[in-house]
Amino acid sequence: MEISNNQLLRFTTAGSVDDGKSTLIGRLLYDSKSIFEDQLESVSVTSAKKGYEGVDLALFTDGLKDEREQGITIDVAYRYFTTPKRKFIIADTPGHIQYTRNMVTGASTANAAVILIDARHGVIEQTKRHSFIASLLNIPHLIVCVNKMDLVEFSEDRFNEIVIQFEEFSSKLLVKDVHYIPISALLGDNVVNKSEHTSWYGGGTLLHTLETLHISSDINKIDARFAVQTVLRPQNDEFRDYRGYAGRVASGIYRTGDEVAVLPSGFTSKIKSINAGEQEVEEAYAPMSISITLEDDIDVSRGDMIVKKKNQPEAEQEFDVMLCWLNNDAAKPRTKYTVMHTSNEQRAMIKDVVYKIDINTYDRDTEDKILAMNDIARVTIRTTHRLMLDSYRDNRNTGSVILIDENTNETVAAGMIV
Template sequence: MLDNNQLLRFTTAGSVDDGKSTLIGRLLYDSKSIFEDQLQAIESTSKKKGHDGVDLALFTDGLRDEREQGITIDVAYRYFTTPKRKFIIADTPGHIQYTRNMVTGASTANAAIILVDARHGVIEQTRRHSFIASLLQIPHVIVCINKMDLVDFSEEIYNKVIDQFEEFSSKMLIKDVRFIPISALLGDNVVNRSENMNWYQGAPLLHTLETMHISSDINKVDARFPVQTVLRPQRKGFIDYRGYAGRVTGGVFRKGDDVVVLPSGFTSKIKSINLNDRDLDEAYAPMSVAITLEDDIDISRGDMITRSKNTPEVVQDIEVMLCWLNNDSAKPRAKYSIRHTSNEQKAMIKEVVYKYDINTLMRRKDDLSLNMNDIAKVKIRTTKPLMVDSYRENRSTGSIILIDDTTNETVAAGMIV
């Protein structure tokens, strides 16, 4: 039965100390998804730290610095299974300097859990993470209003936080928003229904995650195959073999299909599709395969094989919604490396069109500098063409990252508009 379960990837986000790691620890603990030896190790560590019970946050805070400081720094991935569904959790940091890690953890999520401290309501970091979830087009957002035990399980405060979030989120494109009052520390409405909040008639968090509809984010129409490497094996039976290896990022490829290689524009037909030593009749996203063509064409890493009558844009100028992730500000017209699928080119930021004010979501044009955690619409020019779709149409061919050539740090992540 479990083999047929759908897999749900979800991320947790919110401000520091809102209880993200404690919530995940409670989910794992109450759903009995903790191994006995792991539980014993956490109990021992909790005693050393002077806690009366189990410190649930330790189930995800695995780095030494995290345990010493009591915060989450890196993205912690955890896996668990219930009789109804399999889950991959990405526990992301709340500190503003680790927003880039939140972008990483949320980039493949089907749902986002936004935690809000019931005492503080919606604050700037809540708005920032919610807006990033909107930009990444995460289809489901669950707003968990946590620490309800510290506000006497007040329905009035719960409704006040809902009003705050709805006023803000009305300006964003989020398809499905749900609200759940919880106490991650005590377990109210996490796995089991709360006896302290009888006024809440909705489902607990785990039931919501188990029954949530998962729609595929894979583009099944537009055939895209970015080439990662050229295979020229010299073993018996493969002397004349020339295959192009990569991962299908959209659509379906079949033997005999008419294809075009971009950016060159040369056309051919698919001769074979290979997976290890097997020949396949077709390949679809997200399969990793090798494709051979009937014609000898000069193809290298970064090129893209697509259907002849359904091609992406081939451009050197692109407009991108950019999240600036680096401590250092963007340098005017500085050169960066841009990575898009398997393609890497030099690029520069031509223009910052506008920036978002995170608190109001208003577009600002009075200050067009790019500093850490800024979100802006920018124009980028590359030295060689990229084969792109909009992020709305295809997450893989619609996303880019920028890398500083001198430090090799990822300075920005962007969605092509």
């Protein structure tokens, strides 16, 4: 399969504390010659101050000053690099259990997830948690990197043990495409260059795997969804009669003359014109930012959704989501929040915690109704007005919500509509 270097692959890295995520990304950037000279010079100086004989590869991803000073990664670090075959965006997420919530942010747009496992420790709770989140977020590819193989003498038996451990629980997940690679991020084995220490391994390096993964679009091309962000009413004589509805196409294709419905009112009309910037176009598709005018003068406002007349989402006030709780403070059922869905903002409450997921066993706990930080649960949400919903697996954009604390304005949870 021919790969164009215009293709963009977004991938996230995840693992437990000290599994070597930052070192792995540093090695990937360093060995693929994706480091600028000033970056290399800066990291070399910092490494020398810390007493390292060579370059501390982890510093290539630890971009914040306090991260470097403390020697830990405390947030999602995004990095960009290009090879002759493909462009990449990396989201390096923290391994500490209290930062599991960051993976939801880092992985929300990913095409692949790189899961690191320490060869000495094997599959642990964080491995299962991160893999479950990857499955929940509908990430199509998992790359399991068994790191620190140099500390187990590049043992084939140990590698196979970990593969079996991972497969025992991952068989319950929805991710079908899983790759296993034995690596040493510190020494560079099987990261960019093939290792001489793993002659028993017949697969490709991490970079080769990333370069050859099939990228399928996660944009729903069938269901046309356009959430109105603002109504355009120019105040000059030339455009006095112009009334446009601006926003971004979430999915599907819109064409001039299409019969559409405006939700939640249900009023119908036809598309009169479509503008992309100052240019009028005949059709628009995701993820274009456009303005639409309609043939009929009907009431449309921010948060409304323009859809095809014969293909409409569900309009619901009460619905279930798989929710990841992100906040330090616990949530209880019937607490009031603001829910944000596309450009629609409504007051809402968690009506019920249907069940919580035990990450170790994937058992469902129907008794515990308190959501603590990092908990993943199926909950029922009720809003003051109807929202236009698709399931997350059908449409990432219209199938996701966030909850905001009305008092602090903090984002407290992210949810995928079931």
